[in-house]
Amino acid sequence: MHKSYNVDSDGYYGDFGGAYIPEMMYSNINELKSKYLEISSQADFIKEFDELLKQYVGRPTPLYFSKRLSREYNSKIYLKREDLCHTGAHKINNTIGQILLAQRLGKTRIIAETGAGQHGVATATVCALMGIKCIVYMGEVDIKRQAPNVARMKMLGAEVKPACSGSKTLKDATNEAIRDWINNPIDTHYIIGSVVGPHPYPDMVARFQSVIGLEVKEQLLEAEGKENPDYVVACVGGGSNAAGLFYPYLDDLKVNIICVEAAGMGIKTGKSAATSILGKEGVIHGSKTLLMQSKDGQITEPYSISAGLDYPGIGPMHANLFRSKRADFISITDKKAMEWGLKLSRMEGIIPAIETSHAFAVLDKKKFMKKDIIVFNCSGRGDKDLDTYINYFKL
Amino acid sequence: MNRINKVLKEKKDILSIYFTAGYPNIDDTVEIIKQLDRSKIDMIEIGLPFSDPLADGPTIQESSTKALKNGMNTFKLFEQLKNIRNITGIPIIIMGYFNPILQYGVENFCKDCKEVGIDGLIIPDLPADVYIKKYEKVFKKHNLLNMFLITPQTSNKRIRLIDEISNGFIYMVSSFSVTGTINSFGKEQRKYFKRINDLKLKSSLLIGFGISNNNTFKDAINYSQGAIIGSAFIKFIKQYGINKISDFIKKIRS
Numbered sequence: 001m002h003k004s005y006n007v008d009s010d011g012y013y014g015d016f017g018g019a020y021i022p023e024m025m026y027s028n029i030n031e032l033k034s035k036y037l038e039i040s041s042q043a044d045f046i047k048e049f050d051e052l053l054k055q056y057v058g059r060p061t062p063l064y065f066s067k068r069l070s071r072e073y074n075s076k077i078y079l080k081r082e083d084l085c086h087t088g089a090h091k092i093n094n095t096i097g098q099i100l101l102a103q104r105l106g107k108t109r110i111i112a113e114t115g116a117g118q119h120g121v122a123t124a125t126v127c128a129l130m131g132i133k134c135i136v137y138m139g140e141v142d143i144k145r146q147a148p149n150v151a152r153m154k155m156l157g158a159e160v161k162p163a164c165s166g167s168k169t170l171k172d173a174t175n176e177a178i179r180d181w182i183n184n185p186i187d188t189h190y191i192i193g194s195v196v197g198p199h200p201y202p203d204m205v206a207r208f209q210s211v212i213g214l215e216v217k218e219q220l221l222e223a224e225g226k227e228n229p230d231y232v233v234a235c236v237g238g239g240s241n242a243a244g245l246f247y248p249y250l251d252d253l254k255v256n257i258i259c260v261e262a263a264g265m266g267i268k269t270g271k272s273a274a275t276s277i278l279g280k281e282g283v284i285h286g287s288k289t290l291l292m293q294s295k296d297g298q299i300t301e302p303y304s305i306s307a308g309l310d311y312p313g314i315g316p317m318h319a320n321l322f323r324s325k326r327a328d329f330i331s332i333t334d335k336k337a338m339e340w341g342l343k344l345s346r347m348e349g350i351i352p353a354i355e356t357s358h359a360f361a362v363l364d365k366k367k368f369m370k371k372d373i374i375v376f377n378c379s380g381r382g383d384k385d386l387d388t389y390i391n392y393f394k395l
Numbered sequence: 396m397n398r399i400n401k402v403l404k405e406k407k408d409i410l411s412i413y414f415t416a417g418y419p420n421i422d423d424t425v426e427i428i429k430q431l432d433r434s435k436i437d438m439i440e441i442g443l444p445f446s447d448p449l450a451d452g453p454t455i456q457e458s459s460t461k462a463l464k465n466g467m468n469t470f471k472l473f474e475q476l477k478n479i480r481n482i483t484g485i486p487i488i489i490m491g492y493f494n495p496i497l498q499y500g501v502e503n504f505c506k507d508c509k510e511v512g513i514d515g516l517i518i519p520d521l522p523a524d525v526y527i528k529k530y531e532k533v534f535k536k537h538n539l540l541n542m543f544l545i546t547p548q549t550s551n552k553r554i555r556l557i558d559e560i561s562n563g564f565i566y567m568v569s570s571f572s573v574t575g576t577i578n579s580f581g582k583e584q585r586k587y588f589k590r591i592n593d594l595k596l597k598s599s600l601l602i603g604f605g606i607s608n609n610n611t612f613k614d615a616i617n618y619s620q621g622a623i624i625g626s627a628f629i630k631f632i633k634q635y636g637i638n639k640i641s642d643f644i645k646k647i648r649s
Contacts (some may be wrong), residue, residue, distance in 0.1 A: 297498030
């Protein structure tokens with residue numbers, strides 16, 4: 001019998017997922033679980049969501065055929081241009097969906113976590129749009145590293161609260177956001193930025209991001225006369241841009257899925273974020289998944305030059321894609337990713353986010369056939385990474 | 396009879412103290428238990444430190460971070476507790492997040508708990524449905540009680556379910572609150588305590604979160620069979636060290 005790679009009715013993807021939450025979160029998670037499908041399938045919700053994606057985000061984003069890359073790598077290479085979304089990355093697809101949901105749940109206060117600041121900016125943006133109070137938790141270390149995004153959030157009217165506990169980065173910002181929610185369970189909705197956290201978050205975020213893959217189907221049909229590429233490729237930190245691209249292809253086994261993780265300085269250096277290889281099954285932020293941890297179950301700090309990929313876990317959908325071998329997992333070092341950031345800029349005139357650069361580096365690691373159609377998720381633009389690029393290449 | 400059930404049967408003003416294992420120093424665990432025993436408290440809750448304690452406030456998180464830095468881990472804790480039953484007869488509960496227990500192996504963990512004389516567990520991020528489906532049998536096999544939390548947001552229906560599957564006490568979280576953030580109970584909290592009391596549950600209730608002094612302790616036992624103090628105790632030993640623990644307990648009880 002064919003098994004689905006999508007979420008089951010208990011909130012699991014194979015062995016992974018579920019809701020491992022303290023009782024203090026139960027009522028909110030349970031409310032979301034019982035209402036997210038109903039609300040997001042109502043006609044007025046769909047209408048408002050689609051309109052905002054079109055008028056405000058700028059969707060559909062182009063599916064761009066890259067002649068030069070295709071020639072060099074002797075196959076058909078397409079880029080799904082999520083970097084052209086308002087605010088510069090795919091993140092806003094999810095925040096638009098969740099803000100509409102929060103409004104329908106009667107919530108008047110929004111909290112979010114952010115690492116590099118992209119999700120924080122996307123959340124602050126939709127809160128400004130809707131006139132809703134917004135608090136973004138961000139690790140103290142990240143606040144120093146990502147000053148422009150902190151400034152953007154402030155301009156948009158959000159309050160940026162530093163997470164000073166633990167390692168003072170993304171996972172700690174997530175802890176602080178969860179604590180805030182525990183203390184403010186009635187008026188507040190927590191907009192998680194990736195396909196992580198307790199059920200129904202991974203499925204809910206994947207559904208809001210699935211617009212990426214659904215557009216690819218239509219656009220590819222027009223360009224190639226068929227809906228399905230041979231490969232879909234995306235970088236994976238928590239995994240939301242990947243989930244969005246893969247979503248309509250999960251159970252279509254003829255479409256090969258490639259997840260690209262950050263190897264950092266190298267898998268064996270102790271400075272890496274390649275969770276599928278280095279992680280073990282465990283529970284992080286309310287979800288059973290693969291995560292990087294010590295022998296006795298303490299969550300460890302990952303490393304990648306790209307702030308969007310250094311999360312110690314991956315979404316439960318991806319953990320299942322890995323364990324079931326439905327997807328190939330390839331890891332790319334900082335060095336390779338940075339080279340591709342420059343290469344894509346020079347060959348296509350597109351400066352990608354460093355997260356996104358990781359995905360393209362697969363072209364040097366894997367051999368494709370001439371007839372292969374490969375769709376890359378060009379998930380974000382590189383403006384936010386200019387400092388890193390400047391320092392790295394001494395520009 | 397499990398030591399916890401015995402205390403629940405016999406006492407009406409239970410004082411349970413939480414502390415983080417391996418804090419302030421790695422070898423303080425047993426000494427703290429000795430002092431708590433001498434101070435005649437009724438229950439001890441040992442916190443197994445975790446890197447990401449979602450349900451705890453800054454005080455307990457800080458103590459956990461320090462304890463981990465000191466080198467505390469699950470293996471070490473069982474080693475420290477090896478002879479604990481020669482030292483105290485007070486019921487001991489381990490409070491820990493699920494991931495370290497999962498990595499140790501749930502069955503192994505329960506077995507070692509039984510071996511050193513642990514009476515019960517509080518695992519805040521192990522949900523009731525997973526417990527029933529996968530772990531209830533193992534807990535019971537090793538005579539470990541499992542304590543569940545309820546909050547002001549927990550529906551009566553769910554409280555009934557939790558009451559049904561509880562075999563020790565129900566941990567009544569006093570407010571919308573991570574540990575250690577309030578100083579006295581307000582009208583809303585009293586209303587909530589009363590609502591729960593009116594449900595006439597079969598399980599005993601202990602109130603935790605926000606109990607920090609004699610005032611809140613007395614108030615708590617008006618609405619329950621006792622109270623759990625964590626953050627206030629950790630703050631005390633942070634300031635005064637572990638040799639004046641009896642002073643802290645006396646003040647609470649006075």
